[in-house]
Amino acid sequence: MTILYAADPAESEAWIGSLRALDPKLDFATWPDWGDPDKVDFIIVGGRSPGDLSIFKNARAIQSTWAGVNHLLKSKFPPGVPIARMVDQGLSANMVEYLVYWVLDALRQGRELRAAQREGKWIDLPLRWARDFPVGILGLGTLGVATAEKLVGLGFPVSGWSRTAKTVAGVRAFHGAGQLGDFLAPLKLMICLLPLTNDTEGILDAKLFAGLTDGAILVNAGRGGHTNDADLLAALDSGKLAYALLDVFREEPLPPDHVFWRRKDIVITPHVAAITRAGTGAEDILENYRRALAGKPLLNPVDPSRGY
Template sequence: MTAILHTGDPERGALWQQIVTRELPDIDFRCWPDAGDPAEITGLIAWTLDAELVASLTNLEILFSIGAGVDQLDLSLLPPHVRVVRMIETGITNTMAEYVAMAALALHRDLPSYVDSQRSGMWAPRDVLLTAERTVGVMGLGQLGRAAIRMLAPLGFRVAGWSRSSTDVPGALCFADDAERDEFLAQCDILVCLLPLTDDTRGILDRSLFARMKAGASLINVARGGHLVQDDLIEALDSGQLRYAFLDVAQPEPLPEGHPFYSHPSIMLTPHIAGVTRKETAVHALIDNLRRARTGEPLEGEIDRARGY
């Protein structure tokens, strides 16, 4: 790899430049806008893609995503031969699993209702169930979904998992493909979405899916805002089909002022902070992949561009 170009947060770029140069002195690490000769750049680090910049990188070989997903990247801008690698690192994995556990416990113990009661000046206790009396279902059994299950299972929840392809995950009863999705959904007291965003999964959290869940179940969406049909969620909450929603993602981000999600009493909303790429640790995942690329080993997190994940 001749040179690699970092785009985005300048502070992160400066830190990564310092660490990569120390660990891999033969790598020419550059930070935008100081790109130098674009023909020398074979690696690009980015959260989003600029069409003019990509067109100038005539020898680009690998795109490294800053995040755990790649749906925010317009991959149509890239020549077919360019490899695309999503970020896999402990900072993202651990913070995501912690968030899912926090949200599941908050919904299990009716925190949205207590927050609303407090603001209304009411003292309104509710019945308390054990975690063993709740089933948390995780849609998407990749690295993040598996990490969430590892965090949930020791809390005592009954845990189920669903993915497109058949897989086994310790601590969870697993279901696969459309044929078993209804059986999976019918068990869920709390549904967690950790699916990749693709053409097949866009809008999957809709009226039809909510109707297949238990009446009074709750939703946690920590994947992408594009998975959720917003009007269908409001309808499901207002009708009582769903009890609560814990949302860390939206479309667009940030949501516009006055959006109903901000004030809805059954929604808890956070600003896309569930799984965080920690610049101090993520750089080491990048370095590992740079070493792999140099020796011809498989890259950790490389996606199948035809599938989008």
Template sequence: MISVAFLSTPGLMDPLEPLLRRELPGLTCASWPEEASREAELAVCWKPQAGALAAMPNLKLIHSIAAGVDNILADPSVPDRPVCRIVDPDISVAMTEFVLWSTLYFHRDFDRVIDNARTGAWHRYAQRAPQDTRVGILGLGTLGTDAARRLVDLGFSVSAWSRSAKTADGIRTFSGAAALDAFLGEVDILVSLLPLTPSTLGLLNAERLSRLPKGAALVLCSRGEHLIADDLVALLRTGHLRGAVLDVFEREPLPADHPLWREPGVLVTPHMAAIASWMVIAQQIAENVRRLKRGEPLLNAVDRARGY
């Protein structure tokens, strides 16, 4: 049976080990940097230490425990081995719920009502029809497409931007770097669902966020590294942007003394938009181990050139 090494912050994968052992009887496990982990054939990762994967000579498969693999591929020393990610069918449902809630948070003025409640201010805002709120989705993959379709079902005016050309019923689509500014200029609520790649790192900076119409809001539930937080804060303080729901950050957990917690207009949530279940993670890793042994195509294999 294959040997596995867990590469993550201490304790993070404790729930995964017994589930993997149940799926793969006879599995041997170790955690980095234990000596046995260096001889493992399978690396199960979340933000592995730089250079760790390169120090595993028997490595046959690298597996993320999430949909994203940017935390693995950021290390230039990662060896040329298959990399796989997790695709939990319930993730799409959970992410869509979060996007719908965040959209309604701004569309129905809950952000303003909550602020008013702190001071006992009774003020009702004029209700807008959904079609009068323009929601823009950055990233039209599985998650972005599902969220966009549900927003269309609710009557919102929905557009989407993706790196390559895509189409979806009821959604105005934009593609390529040349179309990004035009897309941003027509968005009242911007939802980021992009993967993190070298081309999307720092994408949400002052130049691009300022392309949004005055009074627009941001919903970030992709990767914290997409956003230049200081640029967002500056645009909030000038009044160009209305607010932001931020679920992901460069450093997690977000330190309790971080100023974003107290920045007016910003709502911080603890990377809760969509979380894969440990059971699904164990099942998909185990299936890929079986496929690897049989020489079959792997589930959710990553195109390392694209980064996802």
């Protein structure tokens, strides 16, 4: 029995090392040197789909090291094979840190203060209270809920929107297309943490931006495919959005000649908001490997029909 790690060599080395530390008896192969495909009984996939997985007909399960699996669902894989995504406490903590940092930066007008420093200006900005700065989160999954709870604890009015109804203490929850407008209307800052599905592809578009208050701030830490790039630029040019902070892009790495790099109203971070580390996620992968061999349900299963 062999575990196939289908990712780039640097990534696979770290994960395989962490898994072997937990169980030295594990046998691994790496893409594309998998040997006999019939001996592969478990497949681990990183942040990019390596290709056709359907040849591994004896695979009991496929495990993503990422929380998002849209890249994986575009691959071919054996019919009926269960898929699991990564829900890692380290990843959740990283995402919460990242988003809380940028929400506080927006509240305390860090962008304006940095611009004033570059120009050698001493400016007097009015102090704003968190209680007067409504924040909304598109997507109330594991990461969205963890972020919402932290922001509520800091005194922000927090709203959340999801496809289906959710209940989160201290959060004003909206769901479904019919409630999206009410969710958007009061926000001064909106965070996107949605999974990328057919329904959410390009959701950050002109229609959605029109529902926001003028001068709102956008933070996209979900997926690059959520953003309609042309509509985003138009919203920035019109002042509908004050600025956008983007950690994810349709093409990664973002090409050096991309217009986003030259915009003063776009802050770019290179997909670093939250990264699953081998040391914190290996135990869950090993547990899922053992569950797969025993025919038991996986931790954090994916529903391909929903896309997450």
